[in-house]
Each structure stands twice: as structure tokens, then as C-alpha cells.
Amino acid sequence: MSGLNQTVLSLLGAEVAGARPLHGGDLSEVQLLSLNDGRRVVAKTGPLVAAEAAMLRAIRAAGVPAPEVLGVAGHVLLMEALEETAAGPAGWQALGGALRQLHSVTSPQYGWAEDYAFGAVAIPNAPLQDWPAFWAGRRLLAAPDALPRDLRLRIEALCKRLPDLLPAAPPAALLHGDLWTGNVLFSGAGAYLIDPACYHGHGEVDLAMLHLFGTPPAAFHDSYGALEPGYDERRRIYQLWPALVHLRLFGAGYRGMVEARLEALGV
Structure with a gap:
């Protein structure tokens, strides 16, 4: 057997x-x-x-x-086992509501009870109460020696600016942590979240990831609700993390994804 x-x-x-x-x-x-x-x-x-x-x-x-x-x-x-269907307006509406509900669950601090990983890319989750410090130390510069030197220097420069670019203490929302459309299973009953990499952080992190490879339709945005001013600039900061993960896992073909966001952020 x-x-x-x-x-x-x-x-x-x-x-x-x-x-x-x-x-x-x-x-x-x-x-x-x-x-x-x-x-x-x-x-x-x-x-x-x-x-x-x-x-x-x-x-x-x-x-x-x-x-x-x-x-x-x-x-x-x-x-x-769940029955999968094509993503239609009702499914996207369900996903928007589900994500808003997920982000309504909060913690006193950012992080998770244990570390995680995407293959060889470690994801440190030791809790912090300062959000810009968490995003710098646990995400963008979690493994500086694994980055090409020129990119590392630019990211280090960006991280020095994070206290001015990110909110110091947004609600520590429960995040899916790897939310792209491949990790959503649409079905007749709605939208199921699969393959999570959960931790507590700024809810905009999930939204940024969901926009990395496409644009969710209006049904999603209408259901999720309004975003705070400055979201577009913060989205580039939050998309840097999955871009760096792709660069480390899958190679130089993703370098342009990293550089485009750094250039848009002026570093």
C-alpha cells in the first residue's frame, strides 16, 4: 500500500x-x-x-x-473537493465581499504565529507592531543577500522612506498573503480562497497582489468597498514583495517587474 x-x-x-x-x-x-x-x-x-x-x-x-x-x-x-466554475460577475462580487470579511478580522500586531515559505524563499513572520518596519524587515529586505546588489541598494533606499510612504499602524487585518486569481476557486457557491500564506498586515497587501497579473472587474471593487487615498502608490510598494519572490524563484525574467515598480517609486 x-x-x-x-x-x-x-x-x-x-x-x-x-x-x-x-x-x-x-x-x-x-x-x-x-x-x-x-x-x-x-x-x-x-x-x-x-x-x-x-x-x-x-x-x-x-x-x-x-x-x-x-x-x-x-x-x-x-x-x-470543490466544483470549479468560470469567474463571472457574481463570483467576483462574492470574492470582494469575502475579502472584506477576511480583512475585518484583526490582530494586535503584524505577523503570524510561525514562519512560512514559498519553496526556497523563506517568509519570516515574527510579530511587530510597526507596519513599515515589518514590511521592510520581514518582506522587502528579509533576505538582502539573495538579491542582486544593484536592486538591493535601491530597495534599501526605498525602505528608509517607508515610514513616510506607509501608514504606521493600519489595522492588522487577516491576509490571504498570496492572493492572485490562481489562488481563488470560483464555484456556484461563490469564491473560495485556496493556497494561503496567511499573516496579519495591511489589507491593501492582498489587493495589490490581486492586481499584479490583471485587473479585477468592477463587481469585485464595488463589493469590496472604497479604498483610502494614496492606495495607488502604496500598491507599487506592496507589489514589490511578490515581484521579488518571482525573481528569486523563477529567475531574471521577472527583473523587469521589480524594476518597473522601483522606477515608479523614484528609486
């Missing part, structure tokens, strides 16, 4: 009758499993699945749709 089959049997009391791969993140394996009792579940395999399970539970506890965690053991996370 395979390791995955044994894990499913021990957690759910049924054996795997069939499996097919699902589109998932670049950094983990995701499969749709058919069980011999007729159920279908999603299995995700990776080193940080226990942390992801805790994040999914936190999202659901906030009253926001996310897959139900059915069990976790070792490097295997088992979740409910």
Missing part, C-alpha cells in the same frame, strides 16, 4: 480508488482522489501542509469560504 493510500486510510477510513493531478501551485503536488466509498477529496503534498491547514482553518473561522480541512498527517493535507 502506497504512503498516500495509507495516510488516506488512516485519516478518512477509505482507500484510494483513483487519482488525477490538479492544477496547483508551482511548489507542491495536488491531486483529486476518488475513494472506494464514493467520496472525492483533494490531496496536497508538501513540507508545510500543517501550516497551510492552520491557515485554511483561520480563514474559515473568519466566516470566509475556504476548503474544509479533512485531515493532515506528515506531508499530506486532505481537503474537500
Whole structure:
């Protein structure tokens, strides 16, 4: 009996009758499993699945749709299987409302109970109460030696300006942390958040990530609600972090994404 089959049997009391791969993140394996009792579940395999399970539970506890965690053991996370549909206006409206609800859950400080990672890119989450300091030290300059020297010097210059560019103490909202459209599962029941990298921070971080590879339609914005003045400039600052992650994970093809935001910010 395979390791995955044994894990499913021990957690759910049924054996795997069939499996097919699902589109998932670049950094983990995701499969749709058919069980011999007729159920279908999603299995995700990776080193940080226990942390992801805790994040999914936190999202659901906030009253926001996310897959139900059915069990976790070792490097295997088992979740409910959801029917995916195309993203229409109703789905985008549901996502806007879900994200506003997620961001209404706040913490006394920025960060998370444990660190996380995107593959080889570590995500330090040790709590701080100063938001510009968190964004500089835990995100943009979390691993300065991993950056090309010229980019590092420009980012260091930007980080010195962050106390003037970012609010000192915005509400420490519960964030998805990696919110692009590939991490939203639209379905007939609404919009589910998947593949989270949760922590508490400025809610605009999720919005900036959602705009990195496209523009959500008006239905999303109408449902999420109004943004504070200065959002457009802060968005460039917040998009720097996922741009740097892509540069480190996938190479120089993403350097232009980093440079475009630095240039727009005048560094």
C-alpha cells in the first residue's frame, strides 16, 4: 500500500480508488482522489501542509469560504473537493465581499504565529507592531543577500522612506498573503480562497497582489468597498514583495517587474 493510500486510510477510513493531478501551485503536488466509498477529496503534498491547514482553518473561522480541512498527517493535507466554475460577475462580487470579511478580522500586531515559505524563499513572520518596519524587515529586505546588489541598494533606499510612504499602524487585518486569481476557486457557491500564506498586515497587501497579473472587474471593487487615498502608490510598494519572490524563484525574467515598480517609486 502506497504512503498516500495509507495516510488516506488512516485519516478518512477509505482507500484510494483513483487519482488525477490538479492544477496547483508551482511548489507542491495536488491531486483529486476518488475513494472506494464514493467520496472525492483533494490531496496536497508538501513540507508545510500543517501550516497551510492552520491557515485554511483561520480563514474559515473568519466566516470566509475556504476548503474544509479533512485531515493532515506528515506531508499530506486532505481537503474537500470543490466544483470549479468560470469567474463571472457574481463570483467576483462574492470574492470582494469575502475579502472584506477576511480583512475585518484583526490582530494586535503584524505577523503570524510561525514562519512560512514559498519553496526556497523563506517568509519570516515574527510579530511587530510597526507596519513599515515589518514590511521592510520581514518582506522587502528579509533576505538582502539573495538579491542582486544593484536592486538591493535601491530597495534599501526605498525602505528608509517607508515610514513616510506607509501608514504606521493600519489595522492588522487577516491576509490571504498570496492572493492572485490562481489562488481563488470560483464555484456556484461563490469564491473560495485556496493556497494561503496567511499573516496579519495591511489589507491593501492582498489587493495589490490581486492586481499584479490583471485587473479585477468592477463587481469585485464595488463589493469590496472604497479604498483610502494614496492606495495607488502604496500598491507599487506592496507589489514589490511578490515581484521579488518571482525573481528569486523563477529567475531574471521577472527583473523587469521589480524594476518597473522601483522606477515608479523614484528609486
